[in-house]
Amino acid sequence: MAMVRGRRAHRKLATRDALQRAALELVRSNGPDAVTVEEICARAGVSPRTFFNYFTSKEEAIIDWDAEIDAFVTTAVAERPPAESPVRAIRAVLASAVGDAMGMDMWQDRMELIREQPGLIGRFVAVMGSVQRALAAGVARRTGLATDHLYVAVTAAASVAAIRTAIQAWTDAPDGTDPARLIDDAFAYLESGLAPPAH
């Protein structure tokens, strides 16, 4: 957490938080398409114009993304034991990261939201793009290859495809299903070169 100095900076954080909270609540009860920026602002006690000083789109307020998470993912992947293959490193980092996230109320809420409101998938995909770049940076550091080397890019993209699929499967699965298990299985398929299951 960055230090907050001064009344001004504090108020900014509070406003941002109020907007996000208002957006989340309204979308939760009405669905994403039935909520207008105006309503969100009314609830947060802020003018509509101000909304766009904080977020560039309605969806961004609902599911925002912190650049700090990307930085964390990059270094976490880079610093896994060198003996591990890149995919293994990614698998380890994501399994624990997602596991942690599921423990946090805020994320539990958002995941539930995505589960219920398919209209937010677009935004979710955008966020995953951010994760993909972070993973690519980590793999690049770890292998000494360039970020845009084909191997690095494919590894990051395929890994994100795997988590995305696992999360998708989880949203379709019955309540109580363990997401970590699905992520693990998805990565196992990846690491096997996508060989069909013995079955």
Added chain:
Amino acid sequence: MAMVRGRRAHRKLATRDALQRAALELVRSNGPDAVTVEEICARAGVSPRTFFNYFTSKEEAIIDWDAEIDAFVTTAVAERPPAESPVRAIRAVLASAVGDAMGMDMWQDRMELIREQPGLIGRFVAVMGSVQRALAAGVARRTGLATDHLYVAVTAAASVAAIRTAIQAWTDAPDGTDPARLIDDAFAYLESGLAPPAH
């Protein structure tokens, strides 16, 4: 090609084509954000309201997608020799499909467009989602597993990630680079379980 009977159906096709052509030309010269639906319609000789009888968004007119292609991909994957693994089957189908597409002027144009106008990537991703569903259906038919089986879903998603990455790499590569080669390399990484290149 479906048979066109009657003047009415013929005119409809012509209008659709005119709109698409107009959109493509304008975007080509001005970039996607600088083109309005109104301009597209003026050039196609049609009222703005009519535009939305044909396409649900501006982007859809620029890069549209035919459901017939999806159907083709599904059966092509399903009918590859049974000895091939699912990824191999996908690789074979996509390599030839993309190879063919590159030969067609229309697609060459669109690819150039995506290369030059990063603002269209969102729409491109949407189209890839359609391809992903088609691939999943093909793999399901071929393995006897359900379409939403985790293995099937991961295979389709990872394959799409591989093509998308290859195309991305191609857009960044110098002119004259062979896209088929990049696709091939990307799938080779996938099939190896994302093992890092020897080098």
Added chain:
DNA sequence: TCGATAGTTTGCAGTCAGTGCAAGGAATGC
């Protein structure tokens, strides 16, 4: 050939997202 029918186009009016600008207000540094 004519007239009923059904499919298409279009104008109109309206909602909503998102942006640029300039004025007002409040925190901050000196």
Added chain:
DNA sequence: GCATTCCTTGCACTGACTGCAAACTATCGA
């Protein structure tokens, strides 16, 4: 205190997109 800087807000505007009802036109049966 006072000037500066940052933030908010209202206003006016562009542009995507939708529903509705009226005008038009191809089609088809009598």
